[in-house]
Amino acid sequence: MEQEYYVCTGCALLCDDIEIEVTDNKLSKVNNACLKGVARLKECAKPAECKVDGSNVNIDDAIKEASSILKNAPNPLIFGMGNSTTGAQKKAIELAKRTNAYIDDTSSFCQGPVIEAILGDRIRTCTLDEVKDYADVIVYWGADPSNSHPRHLSKYTYFPRGKERQRGWEEDRTAICIDVRKSDTAIICGDKFYQIPPQADEELIDALVSALSGKVPKVSFGMGPKKILELANLLKKAKFGVVCVGLGLIYSLSDIEPLVKLMNKLNDVSNFHLIPMVGQFNMRGFDHNLHEETGYINRARFQESGVEHGPQCSIVELLRTKNVDAALVIGSDPMSSLPGSIAKELLDIPVITIDPCMTMTSKKAKVAIASVTSGAECGGTAIRMDGVEVEFKPMIPTDSLSDEEILSRIMEAL
Amino acid sequence: MTNALEIYQLLPKTNCKQCGKATCMAFGAALLSREVTIDDCPPLKEDKFRENYEKLSQMITPSGEASESGMIVHTEKCIGCGNCVVACPVNVAEDPYGAGSGKAPTNENVILRVEDGVVRLSNVNQCRRFGKNKIMCNGCIVTCPTKAIEFV
Numbered sequence: 194m195e196q197e198y199y200v201c202t203g204c205a206l207l208c209d210d211i212e213i214e215v216t217d218n219k220l221s222k223v224n225n226a227c228l229k230g231v232a233r234l235k236e237c238a239k240p241a242e243c244k245v246d247g248s249n250v251n252i253d254d255a256i257k258e259a260s261s262i263l264k265n266a267p268n269p270l271i272f273g274m275g276n277s278t279t280g281a282q283k284k285a286i287e288l289a290k291r292t293n294a295y296i297d298d299t300s301s302f303c304q305g306p307v308i309e310a311i312l313g314d315r316i317r318t319c320t321l322d323e324v325k326d327y328a329d330v331i332v333y334w335g336a337d338p339s340n341s342h343p344r345h346l347s348k349y350t351y352f353p354r355g356k357e358r359q360r361g362w363e364e365d366r367t368a369i370c371i372d373v374r375k376s377d378t379a380i381i382c383g384d385k386f387y388q389i390p391p392q393a394d395e396e397l398i399d400a401l402v403s404a405l406s407g408k409v410p411k412v413s414f415g416m417g418p419k420k421i422l423e424l425a426n427l428l429k430k431a432k433f434g435v436v437c438v439g440l441g442l443i444y445s446l447s448d449i450e451p452l453v454k455l456m457n458k459l460n461d462v463s464n465f466h467l468i469p470m471v472g473q474f475n476m477r478g479f480d481h482n483l484h485e486e487t488g489y490i491n492r493a494r495f496q497e498s499g500v501e502h503g504p505q506c507s508i509v510e511l512l513r514t515k516n517v518d519a520a521l522v523i524g525s526d527p528m529s530s531l532p533g534s535i536a537k538e539l540l541d542i543p544v545i546t547i548d549p550c551m552t553m554t555s556k557k558a559k560v561a562i563a564s565v566t567s568g569a570e571c572g573g574t575a576i577r578m579d580g581v582e583v584e585f586k587p588m589i590p591t592d593s594l595s596d597e598e599i600l601s602r603i604m605e606a607l
Numbered sequence: 608m609t610n611a612l613e614i615y616q617l618l619p620k621t622n623c624k625q626c627g628k629a630t631c632m633a634f635g636a637a638l639l640s641r642e643v644t645i646d647d648c649p650p651l652k653e654d655k656f657r658e659n660y661e662k663l664s665q666m667i668t669p670s671g672e673a674s675e676s677g678m679i680v681h682t683e684k685c686i687g688c689g690n691c692v693v694a695c696p697v698n699v700a701e702d703p704y705g706a707g708s709g710k711a712p713t714n715e716n717v718i719l720r721v722e723d724g725v726v727r728l729s730n731v732n733q734c735r736r737f738g739k740n741k742i743m744c745n746g747c748i749v750t751c752p753t754k755a756i757e758f759v
Contacts, residue, residue, distance in 0.1 A: 198711065210711035224722045225711040227687040231724035325709060339752035343688035344709075352693040352750065353709030362694065362750075377752035381690070 200585035202276070202568025203230030204342050205471035205578035206321075206349075207585075218589050220569065227343035234569045234588070237550035241563040244555075252562065252594065259521070259545040259560045260606035266519035266543075269294040272508050273525030274596075275473030278573025279582075281596035282479045285523060286486055288604055290495045295517060298479045299525060301491045301507040304469040306449040307438055308480045309490050311467070311580070316456050319435065319466035320579045321348075326355035330431035332369045335394065335441020336470045339377035342578075345470075346381065350437070367427060371397070372441060387424060390414050394445040398455045401425055405458050434465040471578035473525075474568070478576035512538040521545045523596060524564075528554040547599055564596050571595035611636045614666065617659040619650045638667055640677075641759045677736065677759045678747075680726055684755035687724040691747035691756060695719050697733050719747065726755070 199211040203226065211230070214222035223231045243255040250258075263269050271289045274282045275298055289296040300308060310316045324331070331350045338345035346352055351368045358365040370382040371389060379386040389397055393414055400410035404425035409418050428434060436459075438452070446452060452467075459465035471477050480490035487493050487500045494501040504510055508527065511517045512535050519542055528536045529552070539557065546555040547562045555561040565571050570591040574584045594602070614635040621631065626647050628634040637643045645651060645663050652660065689709075692698055698706040698717045705713035712720045718730045731737060735744035736758060747756050 196711075196713070212711060222723050224720070225689070226724060227689065227721070228724035229686075231687065339686075339688060343686050347689040347693045348709040352690055354699065354703065354707050361699065381750060381752055 199588050200568060200583055201226045201230035201234060202474040202566075202575065202585065203227065203233040205474050205477060206342050206344055207474060207575060207577045207583045208344055208348060209583060209585075213588050215589055220588060229343055233566065237566070239551035241546075241548050241551050241555055241561060243563050244558075244561040246559060252599075255560055255562045256599065256602045257606055259562065260603045262519050262543045262545060262560065263288075263292050263294075263521065263603065264607055266292075266517075268517050269519040269521065270508065270511055270517040271296045271521045271523070272527060273298060273523040274479045275299050275476035276524035276567060277475060277479075277596040278567050278571070279475065279478050279482060279575060280573050281523070281567070281600060282475065282482045284597050284600040284604070286483060288521075288600055289493075291604060291607060293495055293497070294521075295494045295506050295511055296483065297491050297493070297506060297508045297511075298476060298483075299473060299530070300476055300480050302509060302531075303440065303476065304438075304443060304471050305480070305491050306443065307452070307467070307469040308471075308477060310449050310453060311469070312480070312484050312490065315453055316467050317460060317465065318468060318580065320581050321350075321468065321577065322581075323433075324435050324466075324468070324579075325349045325353050325358075327357050327433040328355075328435050329358065329365060330367050330369065330427060330434040332371065332428070332434070332436045333378055333382070334371045334436055334438055335373075335443070335445065336437055336439020337372065337376035337378045337441075338437070338439075338470065339381065341439070341472065342470060345437070346378070350435070351381070369424070369427065385427075387416070387420070389416065392445050394442050395451045397421075398451045401428070402455055402458045405429060405462050428459060428465070429462050431463050431465065434459065434463060436465060436467045437470055438467060439470045468579050475575035477578060477580065478574075481576055481580075509535055512536075515541075517542060519543050519545070521547070522554055522558070523547045523600075524549075524567075526552040526554050528552070528557060547596055562599055563593065564599055565591050565593045567596065571597075573597070611639050614638055614663065617663050617666075618648065619656060621650065623650060625649045638663075639759065641667075678728060678731070678734065679757045679759060680728065681755045681757065682725045684753045685725040686753055686755075687721045687726065688752060689721050689726075690750040690752065691726060692717070692719045692721060694746045694750040696744065696746055697735060701733075 201208045201211045211226050212224040220235050223234050243252045245258045271294050311318050352362045368382045369385045370379040371387045373391050396412050400412045400421050404410040404421050410421040484490050489502040492506040494506050544558040545560040546558045547564050549566040569588050572586040615632050618631040626634050693709050701716040706717050718733050735742050
């Protein structure tokens with residue numbers, strides 16, 4: 194019998210080789226997925242319930258209340274959508290247009306700058322399938338995929354055999370890790386681990402650029418020129434290199450320019466590509482969708498006169514300056530991911546959440562709407578961390594509404 | 608991985624023979640291969656060795672279901688990343704286009720696969736550490752980020 198494979202929506206790797214066993218319309222076994230994927234696809238520990246002001250209501254009342262909040266707010270914010278399908282994201286953008294809302298997603302304090310540079314053709318990228326077939330040098334910079342994307346090394350980058358990499362990881366590939374601490378990924382990289390102090394990424398980039406130009410590299414921390422030249426030589430000799438950029442690097446750079454400079458230099462002397470280590474399974478999808486619609490990937494505001502864009506439209510700035518009067522949070526938990534001083538502003542405005550699980554945000558929200566888990570109970574499409582569109586089908590049937598259906602119902606009620 | 612000498616350092620080193628072994632070093636080696644348990648050493652249970660006893664109990668995790676090739680998978684540490692599944696030379700030979708290429712295993716001959724987020728063993732007799740021609744293959748140990756795989 195031909196095995197039927199499903200797609201895991203645990204992270205932006207969107208592993209497409211998942212086998213499942215279903216009993217009584219529930220997932221009893223999820224095979225080949227990592228623990229992170231299994232945890233997301235199987236039921237959440239605390240499933241969400243539809244609530245208004247803390248008391249249970251049916252979904253129709255919750256949707257009615259949500260739409261009246263959005264209707265009466267002159268400056269609403271729509272945030273999240275990293276865990277929603279492309280269809281739901283398009284609906285959310287449409288809703289933002291209808292309500293003249295601010296719209297932002299987690300990329301505004303995550304991989305946004307890198308995705309912007311990739312979409313603007315400033316940085317060369319490639320797909321993970323190309324990495325599997327051709328890559329011989331893989332650099333993890335400020336990333337620890339062993340914890341964030343457990344199958345990154347085993348499915349695409351380091352361990353698998355590919356077209357031109359038939360002899361496996363021991364002979365054909367080199368994995369390099371640059372990080373501030375000896376992470377689990379650094380342990381796998383062994384002696385190809387380069388430890389740097391926090392905030393020293395830009396300095397190392399400058400040193401690498403000079404090493405690649407044939408100058409003697411110098412850094413103020415305890416890494417000798419010999420060690421940096423050794424790293425530069427590894428990069429120079431690569432036939433097909435890839436830099437997987439994690440949040441560790443993004444957070445330590447004040448802007449993306451040093452990274453662009455390094456990638457250009459690497460491409461002068463060698464052949465290098467960049468892949469952002471996107472977290473939520475369809476965060477990159479949202480950036481693509483909004484880019485298609487407005488030319489910006491995040492931090493936008495729809496107005497009658499056009500689209501406003503800038504740091505003043507990011508969720509952090511909006512909450513800090515108290516410029517929003519309602520928030521619709523879809524499949525995200527800003528209350529726990531934002532700094533406390535910013536997150537507490539969410540307590541002062543009416544918040545609507547759409548989420549399959551109970552989160553810190555939904556507990557404090559005025560209206561909480563329960564949706565289904567995308568990928569387990571509803572299908573759709575999503576964009577993988579490398580920009581490839583992946584289609585997925587539901588694993589189990591459900592009567593509940595998906596994010597997309599809930600957003601359509603809110604729009605009807607407006 | 609723990610070695611016999613590290614264990615020996617924590618034993619009483621009196622060669623009292625109460626455990627039935629000739630020396631403490633022999634007991635340490637037996638402990639490593641899970642032939643005996645920490646409680647088989649009576650002096651270790653005395654008060655003055657309490658600290659060593661606790662250290663040893665952290666070092667020597669119970670063998671649980673050690674397979675015939677001596678492999679122990681600590682399921683509580685495993686995160687299901689599948690590094691071992693793809694790196695295992697037997698898996699690659701048996702299933703080059705499935706497990707060997709990073710995808711789901713496509714046949715039943717593989718010895719490691721991920722089920723429900725943790726690695727599971729099958730066809731243990733195919734492991735390179737099994738049988739009379741065994742070699743000290745460590746493909747699955749060195750690739751494990753959480754040190755969830757151990758051989759006794």
